[in-house]
Amino acid sequence: MTYVGHPASASSQAEHPGRATVKDVVAAYVGLTKPRVIELLLLTTVPVMFFAARGVPELWLVVATVVGGTLSSGSASALNCVYDRDIDEQMRRTRRRALPRHIVSPVSATVFGVVLGVLATVVLWAFVNPLSAMLALAAEAFYLVVYTVLLKRRTTQNIVWGGLAGCFPALIGWTAVTNELAWPPVVLFLVVFFWTPPHTWALALRYREDYANVDVPMLPVVARAENVGRQIVLYSWAMVATSLVLWPVAGTGLVYPVVAAVLGAAFLLEAHRMWRRTRGTEDLAKIQPMRLFHSSNLYLSLLFVAVALDPLLTR
CATH class of the missing domain: 1.10.357.140 (UbiA prenyltransferase)
Incomplete structure (x- = not known):
């Protein structure tokens, strides 16, 4: 399902400034x-x-x-x-x-x-x-x-x-x-893998008309906002669960799992709230997808700060 019409010509939108x-x-x-x-x-x-x-x-x-x-x-x-x-x-x-x-x-x-x-x-x-x-x-x-x-x-x-x-x-x-490679970085690799769709789809939901205008089939362009919200929730649960796997796999101290659990709970709460806001509406002013986008940046930043601090604080 596409929500907007055909693209405007590139020449009408491109900027042509004078001498740079x-x-x-x-x-x-x-x-x-x-x-x-x-x-x-x-x-x-x-x-x-x-x-x-x-x-x-x-x-x-x-x-x-x-x-x-x-x-x-x-x-x-x-x-x-x-x-x-x-x-x-x-x-x-x-x-x-x-x-x-x-x-x-x-x-x-x-x-x-x-x-x-x-x-x-x-x-x-x-x-x-x-x-x-x-x-x-x-x-x-x-x-x-x-x-x-x-x-x-x-x-x-x-x-x-x-x-x-x-x-x-x-x-x-x-x-x-x-x-050399090992299992701990593979777990963190997977955390970022599951984090990417919620992060990107929230942004794409905000700019879905842009993507539709250029025929890029981002999920928010071809699916209703409620379906996008459901997918975001599913990937968010996978992300949080994977983040907690690092504790037993890498033998971290308690700093990392505590921070990961708190951050994960906060992110899941925001993801579920956004999903609820999508029900029965396509109005971006009501859905507020950028709240989740900014939350995803904060989540990943603080999670990896915890990754760095854990060995320093649990010696």
Whole structure:
């Protein structure tokens, strides 16, 4: 079921500013990297390094991992912007990005993205370890090929499986310290996997007209809000249950499970409240999906802070 009509022409919505200043161009290139996405990915990388080290990891290793991870995420985001520039011009949420505003050309953005990707691989391989470098490269390839090219415009499950790319930082943070994989980071990988649909669908519900205008079949575009709310609740329960599995699997202290339980209960309460608000209505003013979106950011932030603090407070 689609709730809005046909897309407006890209030319009618794209902005065509005059000559860009140096400041505009620098800001445009920074914007291509999607800094907020980078912040979120680093949030699930650095705390896991503390957890893997059972304390404070070496500063140089944290810096190298952060630099490599930032370059890798920025590369994937820049190349994603190049591929999606046609739909970004038509969406309110994205039409002020660099490519729709024609501040950066597609060729320049592509070169920028490729250079960042190469630098990321070199930094992680040389200063962290080859395993972390290959995981970062795999995450970038998965995001660009599987999500951006194959899934995003074809299926309502786009963010479910495409979101796997955003789970890799938990593995990278662990392997940066240990140079091997283990079950604890896999559990955290799954926490982010189950967290991604509620987080993204809440945002997509807010901007579903945008997605419908460009024929991207996000779940809120093709399903009623009540059905979206039900799916959000189901994934939220899976997320919270998985987060508690880390306690026995990793042998954490009591700090982590207590925080995880409290945060999980608060998030589930908000998810159920939003689901109730969707019943019998498609009015976004009543549903208030951004409440859940912001709650999801706070939940993941505090959960991974607990991951970092647990070994420091339970020695």
